[in-house]
Amino acid sequence: MSEPDFGLCGRCLFQRLVRTTRGSVFSLCERSREDPRFPRYPKMPVGSCVGFAPRLDSAPGAGEVDVP
Ligand code: SF4
Numbered sequence: 332m333s334e335p336d337f338g339l340c341g342r343c344l345f346q347r348l349v350r351t352t353r354g355s356v357f358s359l360c361e362r363s364r365e366d367p368r369f370p371r372y373p374k375m376p377v378g379s380c381v382g383f384a385p386r387l388d389s390a391p392g393a394g395e396v397d398v399p
Contacts, residue, residue: 338376344384 337358340346345361362369362382
């Protein structure tokens with residue numbers, strides 16, 4: 332199954348993909364943990380973001396977590 336279009340978040344160091352057991356995928360912004368300017372789950376696709384930092388590995392969802 333292909334990933335949704337996450338825009339800039341899909342290439343960002345601070346993105347974590349969260350998968351539900353029902354197969355839904357959400358893009359979580361790790362910056363939201365310490366900076367209230369960033370929503371936990373930004374509206375996709377994100378076109379521009381002051382917090383963007385390019386991920387060195389190009390694999391999407393490098394920090395994936397599964398949730399029940
Ligand atoms: S910092 Fe910006 S570009 Fe990076 S994951 Fe968060 S919202 Fe997306």
